[in-house]
Amino acid sequence: MTDTPLTAAVVTAGGVPRPSDPLYALTQGRNKALLEIAGRPMLQWVLDALSGAAGIGRVVVVGLPADAHAFTCARPLSYLPNSGSLLGNVEAGVKAVLTAEPECRHALLVSSDIPAITPASVDWTLATAFATDHEIYYSLIAEADMERRFPGAHRSYFTLKEGRFCGGDMTLIQTALVNHYSPAWNELIAARKNVLRQAAIIGFGTLLRMALGQMSIPAAEHAALQRLQIRGRAMRCPNAEAGMDVDKPHQFELVQRDLAQQRAVA
Numbered sequence: 001m002t003d004t005p006l007t008a009a010v011v012t013a014g015g016v017p018r019p020s021d022p023l024y025a026l027t028q029g030r031n032k033a034l035l036e037i038a039g040r041p042m043l044q045w046v047l048d049a050l051s052g053a054a055g056i057g058r059v060v061v062v063g064l065p066a067d068a069h070a071f072t073c074a075r076p077l078s079y080l081p082n083s084g085s086l087l088g089n090v091e092a093g094v095k096a097v098l099t100a101e102p103e104c105r106h107a108l109l110v111s112s113d114i115p116a117i118t119p120a121s122v123d124w125t126l127a128t129a130f131a132t133d134h135e136i137y138y139s140l141i142a143e144a145d146m147e148r149r150f151p152g153a154h155r156s157y158f159t160l161k162e163g164r165f166c167g168g169d170m171t172l173i174q175t176a177l178v179n180h181y182s183p184a185w186n187e188l189i190a191a192r193k194n195v196l197r198q199a200a201i202i203g204f205g206t207l208l209r210m211a212l213g214q215m216s217i218p219a220a221e222h223a224a225l226q227r228l229q230i231r232g233r234a235m236r237c238p239n240a241e242a243g244m245d246v247d248k249p250h251q252f253e254l255v256q257r258d259l260a261q262q263r264a265v266a
Contacts, residue, residue: 006057010093014063038259045115052119139168149240
């Protein structure tokens, strides 16, 4: 990573499960990022991975209440309050990065509920993205890779010509995108857990081809460009940890066992 600039990380931590959410019994009205897993809050696991990644510089955590700022990070760390929406938190985080470092060209958007990520998976994302010049980089994780690494993960998979995939939760963007989003971005963010809803927003043809399993990765990239006017790249990520978000109790138990085993070995 020595031939690439350090990248800022914006960690979104504003999600609070509602009583209808499967994780509410565990979180009890607090931010999901604060949920303890294998002896540490989920967010701390994420910060530890970012701390160990060679390509990460400044880190901004967005969305935590003011009484929950007691985390550690080997990189410069700052906090921002919740802006009320995921897109708003992303915008606030990137703007804070640019205020501190006006020349920063990229930001890695990281969800706080992927505690199994590793420094190596973070650096893979950066190194692979920097091989090309796109505005946004999105990770696809093959079902076989996910189920091999986390048996019984039961992620939400979708079918493309190249196989079955789920989405990753680390997305690299050019900081220049802030304030230049297509109006469809809010709809896409709201539909982030449902790839068919996202395909419908991009266009009926995209939805039909996706539903029939006839959409290829390059075709999906082209459809997004036409609808959003943004040059995006979908990267086939071999690191299942980047997509193992903790949304349900069985996923919490699965990841907790995995992280506890890692701590025991360490």
